[in-house]
Amino acid sequence: MTVYFIADTHFDHGNIIRYCHRPFSSVTDMNDQLRRNWNSTVGKSDTVFFLGDMSFGRNSRKADYWSRQLNGEKIFIYGGHDSGIPRGMPHFPHTHRSFGGHWFYLLHDPSQRAKDWQGWVIHGHKHNNSMQNFPFINGVHKTINVSVEVINYRPVSIDYVLSLDLDNVRRMRTVSDKIERY
Secondary structure, three states, X not given: OOEEEEEOOOEOOHHHHHXXXXXXXXXXXHHHHHHHHHHHHOOOOOEEEEOOOOEOOOOOOOHHHHHHHOOOEEEEEOOOOOOOXXXXXXXXXXXXXXXXXXXXXXXXXXXXXXXXXXXXXXEOOOOOOOOOOOOOEEOOOOEEEOEHHHOOOOOEEHHHHHHOOHHHEEEEOOOOOOOEEO
């Protein structure tokens, strides 16, 4: 079993393609590619922490629909655009977890983290709109942005994140970019 993280899929949201410069020709193309990427990465018995904003838009299908399309046992963290939680799915406004000797605060919007939190924060919400402050990894502020635009539109595993030697990462713009170390 592997643990994964992802946020801000925005299934069915046509304007997100333009807002975040997503490389898709249509909503159907985006939905299909996001679903394929998820299901080719995540196995049925893997766990996925979904950190908010599964779908959005006037005619969008609800999170319950999309959850049934996606592999893995999902744990749902509320996002600003989430109007429904899939039936039977564990869900929280935020949660704390320990992996590989590090504590992580999991939430959608990093500005809502607990003020006294000293560990790492895994979040969404920022997409690729504030890359200076919210790249994939900001070691100075101990944040990890798992919005789809910075993780190649597929869930990222905790094993991969921990393999990067977090204590020595200053910055990593996207999951594909070179690590800047201290």
